[in-house]
Amino acid sequence: MSAILTARELRKRYRGVTAVDGLNLDIEEGSCLGLLGPNGAGKSTTIEMLEGLLQPSSGEIRFRGRPLDQHYRERVGIQFQNTALQDFLTVRENLQFFAALYKRRRSLDELIAGCHLEEYLDRDHRRLSGGQRQRMLLAIALINDPDLVFLDEPTTGLDPQARRNFWELVQDVRRRGKTVLLTTHYMDEAYELSDDIAIMDRGRIVARGSPQQLLSEHFSDSVLELPAAEIKGREQELSAVTRGDAAEILSADVNKTVQKLLAAGVSLAQLKIRPRTLEDLFISLTGRELRA
Ligand SMILES: Nc1ncnc2c1ncn2[C@@H]1O[C@H](COP(=O)(O)OP(=O)(O)O)[C@@H](O)[C@H]1O
Ligand SMILES: [Mg+2]
Known part of the structure; x- marks a missing residue:
């Protein structure tokens, strides 16, 4: 080329x-x-x-x-x-x-x-x-x-x-x-x-x-997303970041993270798991959000 x-x-x-x-x-x-x-x-x-x-x-x-x-x-x-x-x-x-x-x-x-x-x-x-x-x-x-x-x-x-x-x-x-x-x-x-x-x-x-x-290149991990209310007050303990109504947890080992959440008594009824997106990449590179 x-x-x-x-x-x-x-x-x-x-x-x-x-x-x-x-x-x-x-x-x-x-x-x-x-x-x-x-x-x-x-x-x-x-x-x-x-x-x-x-x-x-x-x-x-x-x-x-x-x-x-x-x-x-x-x-x-x-x-x-x-x-x-x-x-x-x-x-x-x-x-x-x-x-x-x-x-x-x-x-x-x-x-x-x-x-x-x-x-x-x-x-x-x-x-x-x-x-x-x-x-x-x-x-x-x-x-x-x-x-x-x-x-x-x-x-x-x-x-x-x-x-x-x-x-x-x-x-x-x-x-x-x-x-x-x-x-x-x-x-x-x-x-x-x-x-x-x-x-x-x-x-x-x-x-x-x-x-x-x-x-x-930048990520091998996944994002676990839960309603923020499920995590409230335990963000630090569970390494969660709150964005609006959702709490996000980055995980390199989904099985292990899910076990930790269960052990902590968190309901997984509304758990969503997704790969990281370009939006996440941008935030991690620049510390800023893209404004849409
Ligand atoms: N004609 C200009 N005079 C002075 N500053 C400018 C001018 N054009 C752009 N800038 C400044 O340069 C920076 C980049 O602007 P710009 O290229 O328009 O960014 P984007 O298109 O990504 O929004 C901004 O800080 C903007 O304020
Ligand atoms: Mg422009």
Whole structure:
């Protein structure tokens, strides 16, 4: 496998804030890399530098071995936020406006069908629902048939059904052999869409690998979950951590832990056992929770 994009020692400093702090990243051709982190981790700053839109304070970015140039602009697709759009334009006019910027182009009819935009073509883009708007912005990102597609928190604020619909479209993009870089603060989204995950915190990558790799490298143990009321007052004795209504116990030996709970007279009627998740991994790496 070869890297489509590489970043070396990438830094971005704003007055008093280091948003990105010495980032090294290789993105494989044809992969979907999920850049995962909480608000303020530096995801947008990173993606904007990789897109070629924001000048790094220092460091180097290469696309297929070459510095970012005009050729790069033709080969990448960027899902912009609303601010890049003209007022009073319909969905169709927006697509035409962006299509005119590129020499290489996908057929608009194909994109409109692929992103399910037929019904909204003549609507002012400001009157779209959140999910419809994201689909239009994705169609715009795909207009030049890019090799590398950037999606910055594409489903933040969407309802669960609209998020799932959007994931389907991203899977279609992947099936066309495109490379995708996605930022998100949703664990389930990174898990569903990415075959490669970089966890980011305070401007740095703190872990990298496939979802399964990350989990198996960092954890071999399971989580036992009980209603917090069952454990109340005995958290320390039973090595339990309370999160809302649930008490969680980490265990490398489930049989032994269950015996200990039984011996302590804890009812196991509502016991749940699960492997540790990416959410647990994030908390253990950074000491912080991902805010959804
Ligand atoms: N234009 C800017 N000027 C000053 N500080 C900024 C600017 N953009 C981002 N930052 C700061 O850089 C850090 C990373 O921000 P950002 O890349 O937007 O994170 P994320 O996308 O992960 O939420 C934050 O502390 C943010 O306040
Ligand atoms: Mg952001």
